[in-house]
Amino acid sequence: MTSQQRIRLALALTAASAFSLALLSPAAEARTQDSRPECPRTLDCEWVPAAYQQTGDPADKETYGSYDTADRPHTGKIKYIVLHDTEETFDRTLQIFQDPHNQTSAHYVVRSADGHVAQMVKDKDVAWQAGNWYINQQSIGIEQEGVATEGAKWFTPAMYRSTAQLVRYLAAKYDIPLDRQHIIGHDNVPPTSAAGAAAMHWDPGTFWDWDYFMSLVGGPTVPTAGSTSQLVTVSPVFKQNIQSFRDCEKNIDLPAQPSSAVPLYTEPSTKAPLFSDPGLHTDGSAGTNCIADWGSKISASQQAVVAERKPGWTAIWWYGQKAWFRSPEHTRTTTPTGGYVVRPKAGRTDVPVYGVAYPEKSEYPADFTAAHLGTPLQYTIKQGQAYPGGGEAPTGYYYAPTIDSSYPYDHTYFPGGTKYVTVQIGHRVAFVKASDVDIVRTH
Template structure:
């Protein structure tokens, strides 16, 4: 769960090669009238509206909570689904989302005990859930009752089933691919800038069974390519993949338990340091076994491109470098996979990576002050490297700084001409300019 970064957005649309804008209807007190939940018929969902109201001086339209009204997907695409955990119980979560002073929300909340689903924000609207305004603008957020460090205590069969039914329904409705570049955890959401990397969340954490969940979506991990394919899907058996992590926020070791996570090392040895995410460890210090240190581990059902192999170990391209994971011959840890990979165009030594896909500054109206553009993250894709992905990411910025859309350009979506694609550059997805890369079928 996370509060919204107070950087509201707008997105534009291109017509005849020029930037166009979608102006949305005036904001209303959304949720004031009875609403039929947007859910599959097999789930008995209910509707409990999140707060949408002024919280300060009525003259200050920027002080409000807990989401932004929009008109998705007419105004802009819904391209991603983000899975969270609540870190508090179900009832407390509903109360938080109903309190406009908390400035946080999600579209749905799933209860642990029985998988009951409550919708709190309409899918057309933008919930404040991901900690990345671009992702907020183009995603639906699902909170699951649970505490990440407590492992499978909260993640029940009922929760897996309900969340999977809901995700399948939403993916079909909004044409969202059922893969791990589009169905992501909060731990898969990129920061908007290099400086924000260490503030990103890491739920639902290493104890969410991604193999089980993707199988429930109808996308189990099975071989779809020759054994030596360069593209692999990480696929350890959850119950047998016992891992020891540490809750570094509380300074305690967590019990050894089943996990979706596989540790990554800097060399093919268990004694080699853990991989150090340059965004989390800008001083170059080694990675850690902290549950929150996402750069030192890869999750089941995430894909990667093989960089090297030695007996018992496989190296993958990971945040611009080689990272090694154990792949014993007698234990299935990876699965050969067909699909597409992204690599720098010929002649490019390296390609910048972004956490957003915003328009270029020149594409905004001259009298529009918030001409937001992306800044590169502390990662690059270098010559000789490839990463999974290639699906087009919507290029746009949704500008919604106030509760009242009567102001110029307020609740406006600006779409740019530059095309971006989504890549699995590490544990988190990211975006690269399509003009910088080639998208090719994996060998």
């Protein structure tokens, strides 16, 4: 997950997105926005604008950086907050976002040493930050200075406090639930298609203390159901959950250290193969302990549906299969949770899963030729399985291919009529058509 990889993913977003509202400003006006940062008053925060200018041949209006102007929440709701790590220093990150040729940005950047915040893109605009345009168009991205393989070094108390304060402020402002279906990591963002699964990012990674962070935000993990609940929240004690992972990019073993992650196995044994995400291991090979192999682990504060229990072990439904993790007696590994799960309707054997909730082709104007459609991912929900979720996912596409609204329908939001709901089928959030599933309350 190098900075070069981050930039390459951002390049794929320049063919941007999707109720027709021709109310957006040209580039010149975007560069003269109000210079006051959108932060809580008690937070040390400054305004450092990311680049918004044409690059290359002026005739090629599709070549520009590093975000898209919008008027959210009018041009689409803001439903998610995405946490990243920079893989760069704070100062270097600001420089990258201020260079339009890099074509990448985030709304906020948080400094490790003292929690200082720089806002670089206004909340109303769409930052190029998550590697999934559907998520981009309805999220706010927060970059945190750090390197995911060195998390304990970078993720300081000051950073946790500042990011939590900023998230609380944004969640209250835009009515975003304080749960892990809406406060997500870059590692929880789904690909837009099956082909893009292997290229998705995995930050802030296994050394980000999600339980601690969510308690600071105001969404701590507490029991909300009986001990036999099929819906659970993974909740190992961070300081006691010592794990060893491998940095497979550098071919080195990382020191054993506290982690939010719990390894997942194919059987209730540590000698069994690790779980293999078919989006990563397309050849069917076993999962690995590589820190970037998100399919072979589940993170603290994520929910899952129990498929089976054996002494010392718990199986959950994970990417269409059973995945096992250790849950020794008298050790807090899971917390019983009340909430909603989705399961296939009677008669449905396999429910398609999507990484976006875009309108159907028939829902775009007849003269709109650049229709963007969702295609199923490689994961399905099978009869007899259930997954956390059920919250409505807005169906729509924000179309913004140029810097100055010169194309027909440019900077226009197209709503869709097909209803989608969210699902946590594996490590990443995803979407299913509401007509395919039943949403059931658990206790």
